[in-house]
Amino acid sequence: xxxxxxxxxxxxxxxxxxxxxxxxxxxxxxxxxxxxxxxxxxxxxxxxxxxxxxxxxxxxxxxxxxxxxxxxxxxxxxxxxxxxxxxxxxxxxxxxxxxxxxxxx
Amino acid sequence: xxxxxxxxxxxxxxxxxxxxxxxxxxxxxxxxxxxxxxxxxxxxxxxxxxxxxxxxxxxxxxxxxxxxxxxxxxxxxxxxxxxxxxxxxxxxxxxxxxxxxxxxxxxxxxxxxxxxxxxxxxxxxxxxxxxxxxxxxxxxxxxxxxxxxxxxxxxxxxxxxxxxxxxxxxxxxxxxxxxxxxxxxxxxxxxxxxxxxxxxxxxxxxxxxxxxxxxxxxxxxxxxxxxxxxxxxxxxxxxxxxxxxxxxxxxxxxxxxxxxxxxxxxxxxxxxxxxxxxxxxxxxxxxxxxxxxxxxxxxxxxxxxxxxxxxxxxxxxxxxxxxxxxxxxxxxxxxxxxxxxxxxxxxxxxxxxxxxxxxxxxxxxxxxxxxxxxxxxxxxxxxxxxxxxxxxxxxxxxxxxxxxxxxxxxxxxxxxxxxxxxxxxxxxxxxxxxxxxxxxxxxxxxxxxxxxxxxxxxxxxxxxxxxxxxxxxxxxxxxxxxxxxxxxxxxxxxxxxxxxxxxxxxxxxxxxxx
Numbered sequence: 001x002x003x004x005x006x007x008x009x010x011x012x013x014x015x016x017x018x019x020x021x022x023x024x025x026x027x028x029x030x031x032x033x034x035x036x037x038x039x040x041x042x043x044x045x046x047x048x049x050x051x052x053x054x055x056x057x058x059x060x061x062x063x064x065x066x067x068x069x070x071x072x073x074x075x076x077x078x079x080x081x082x083x084x085x086x087x088x089x090x091x092x093x094x095x096x097x098x099x100x101x102x103x104x105x
Numbered sequence: 106x107x108x109x110x111x112x113x114x115x116x117x118x119x120x121x122x123x124x125x126x127x128x129x130x131x132x133x134x135x136x137x138x139x140x141x142x143x144x145x146x147x148x149x150x151x152x153x154x155x156x157x158x159x160x161x162x163x164x165x166x167x168x169x170x171x172x173x174x175x176x177x178x179x180x181x182x183x184x185x186x187x188x189x190x191x192x193x194x195x196x197x198x199x200x201x202x203x204x205x206x207x208x209x210x211x212x213x214x215x216x217x218x219x220x221x222x223x224x225x226x227x228x229x230x231x232x233x234x235x236x237x238x239x240x241x242x243x244x245x246x247x248x249x250x251x252x253x254x255x256x257x258x259x260x261x262x263x264x265x266x267x268x269x270x271x272x273x274x275x276x277x278x279x280x281x282x283x284x285x286x287x288x289x290x291x292x293x294x295x296x297x298x299x300x301x302x303x304x305x306x307x308x309x310x311x312x313x314x315x316x317x318x319x320x321x322x323x324x325x326x327x328x329x330x331x332x333x334x335x336x337x338x339x340x341x342x343x344x345x346x347x348x349x350x351x352x353x354x355x356x357x358x359x360x361x362x363x364x365x366x367x368x369x370x371x372x373x374x375x376x377x378x379x380x381x382x383x384x385x386x387x388x389x390x391x392x393x394x395x396x397x398x399x400x401x402x403x404x405x406x407x408x409x410x411x412x413x414x415x416x417x418x419x420x421x422x423x424x425x426x427x428x429x430x431x432x433x434x435x436x437x438x439x440x441x442x443x444x445x446x447x448x449x450x451x452x453x454x455x456x457x458x459x460x461x462x463x464x465x466x467x468x469x470x471x472x473x474x475x476x477x478x479x480x481x482x483x484x485x486x487x488x489x490x491x492x493x494x495x496x497x498x499x500x501x502x503x504x505x506x507x508x509x510x511x512x513x514x515x516x517x518x519x520x521x522x523x524x525x526x527x528x529x530x531x532x533x534x535x536x537x538x539x540x541x542x543x544x545x546x547x548x549x550x551x552x553x554x555x556x557x558x559x560x561x562x563x564x565x566x567x568x569x570x571x572x573x574x575x576x577x578x579x580x581x582x583x584x585x586x587x588x589x590x591x592x593x594x595x596x597x598x599x600x601x602x603x604x605x606x607x608x609x610x611x612x613x614x615x616x617x618x619x
Contacts, residue, residue: 034217034239044238048260048480054487074145077547078486078494080194080261081146083201085166085214085234
């Protein structure tokens, strides 16, 4: 839990930042650290379908990395496509490598 | 032959070249996509129309309000329309595809900052690219006693897009627009508007008081194309000390009357607090099974087959999923009222202890109704397979007789096209969203046409009976808009002409054109 002082500081920072928006000076930064690496992306996104019986099992199948990348970008049947704004090329490359190397769990 | 996969209507290639050059100057080359292969993720849809009908011309990915202001300047200069998306996961309603071919997708997913989560006043202020997963993790990491209210695609969808399309979740904060408070909007002329209290520079009440002063504006930026929402505030539910999910199963299809007439007074009095659901036997079946394993015949699956399957697998013809929230004492007291009411109406009332820990249907509702993330419901997409899904979502009074009438109409029309009635009602306050998932095989052109014609048939049938849908997909926006009548449509158009005279913002959204 945040203390009252921490909250006030946060609020003050938010107000300063919001004021900057009105002046058109909002700093240009996304959240670059949204996904840490391939396993992190699998565990925090893919697993919602592929570990619950909604999508097919994809670990331990040694799927070719290029195939994984193509499916993620194009989608397949009910599998949605993921845009580079969601999962960038670097993370997608790591995810595909990870998927192609996982052993059966 | 153009080098673009589509061009904006009425814009020459030479003119579009110039616009693209200016977009690149603002965003950098990496954040402007025109290449067909890289545009592929923007083309994926689940609705039953050709991809080419809704192909974008390009996709651009700003990261700041200032960039968006400059983008609308370019759009006005070259008359290039943009289609804003937040997370682009509006499955069954069009995903990320624009209403008309050739628009530039304005992909706001990179604007993904959680600007504030206030644990005292229980609200959040976020950018459009924030996902429910991000918010969920933030709350857990900071150990805040708050719940979120995700829809089923929550791990990859976000609160801004869902709320702007007036989507729903399953906790007591399920009607998302009801709990929205304050927006920042880039208007078509590049001005930045803060709604409500946010218009006052030193205000600290933007996320706590919805109305501000003067005409209330937030509503005109939902299901609309009057501005680009770049920040949105919304209220978060304080985590209750105790939580008790339950299911009530009714054996007969006509028991929907008893179920809804039992729910209505409890819900209006807020004894039932959440946006619970009432799902039919086929919904329960389809979440967990493939159609071919249940029925191999032609046409709509017969009621007798569904009922037999339901009996054998222990779920009802209708299944009410709801929950109690509060202190142990409050829950114990309300449980007496609720369980007595449902039992008195002939329902079988069951808690987690009764169904055990391994019931996947109960468990995913349990998770959804407390704001945890689950996509288990998307097992529905395996029922037919082939990636086709389209939501038909008429609004119904919370009256048993009305739901029976709507059910009969829907089943009849679906049957004419050989499609199944996979349905649930999401409990509003005095209304319900009657959610029908039109599942079909998108790889089969005949089935795709049937699904499309079926949707058109359902819209027409329901409209003739006085019913309208609360939301629709990008291919039917004009048709739904017509159902709501010429006066409303004309006013929307006059507002559009006043606010966006060049028609650069999402032409065709909700049937609104310049």
